[in-house]
Amino acid sequence: MMVPEGILCSKSHEYLLEGENGICTVGLTDYAVEQLGDIVFVELPEVGTEFGKGEVFATVESVKAASEIYMPVGGKVVEINEKIVERPEILNESPFEEGWLIKIEADDAHADSGDLLEYDDYKEEIE
Numbered sequence: 001m002m003v004p005e006g007i008l009c010s011k012s013h014e015y016l017l018e019g020e021n022g023i024c025t026v027g028l029t030d031y032a033v034e035q036l037g038d039i040v041f042v043e044l045p046e047v048g049t050e051f052g053k054g055e056v057f058a059t060v061e062s063v064k065a066a067s068e069i070y071m072p073v074g075g076k077v078v079e080i081n082e083k084i085v086e087r088p089e090i091l092n093e094s095p096f097e098e099g100w101l102i103k104i105e106a107d108d109a110h111a112d113s114g115d116l117l118e119y120d121d122y123k124e125e126i127e
Contacts, residue, residue, distance in 0.1 A: 001030060002096065003030075004096055007119050009116060009118075009122035010070065010115070010117075013028060013031060013032035014026060014071075015096070017100075026100070026101055027099060027101045031126055032067075033091055033095045036067060039088045039091045040061055040089075041059075042101070043059040043060075043085075045057050045077050045080065045102065046077070049076070051077070054070055054071060056069065056070055072113065073108075073116075075104035076105045077103070080101070084101070
C-alpha cells in the first residue's frame with residue numbers, strides 16, 4: 001500500500017493530507033483500520049459543518065467495535081466521501097487513496113498540526 005508523501009498522523013490515528021488551496025483530506029490511518037477489522041458502517045458529517053481541532057466528526061463501526069473519529073485540525077467540511085458511506089469496506093481496502101473520510105477547508109492547518117507526526121514517526125510511536 002502506498003502512503004502519500006507529506007501525510008501527517010495524529011496519536012488517535014487520523015491522518016491529514018494538505019492539498020491545494022488550503023483543502024485538506026482527513027481519514028483513518030492503515031494502522032487504525034487494521035485494528036478495527038472489517039468496517040461495516042461509516043457515519044460522516046454534513047458538508048458545511050465546522051469542527052474544532054479534537055472534536056468528534058465521524059463514527060466508524062467494525063465487527064469488533066464502534067470508534068469516534070477526531071478532527072486532526074479545525075476546519076469546515078467541504079466534501080464527504082459518499083462512496084465509503086455506501087461501501088464501508090473501501091476503508092479496509094484503501095485507507096489512503098479511496099478510503100478518505102472528508103475534505104476540509106482548514107482554519108489554520110500549520111498552527112493546528114504542530115502535534116501531528118510524520119508517517120514514519122507515527123509508525124515508530126505505535127510500535
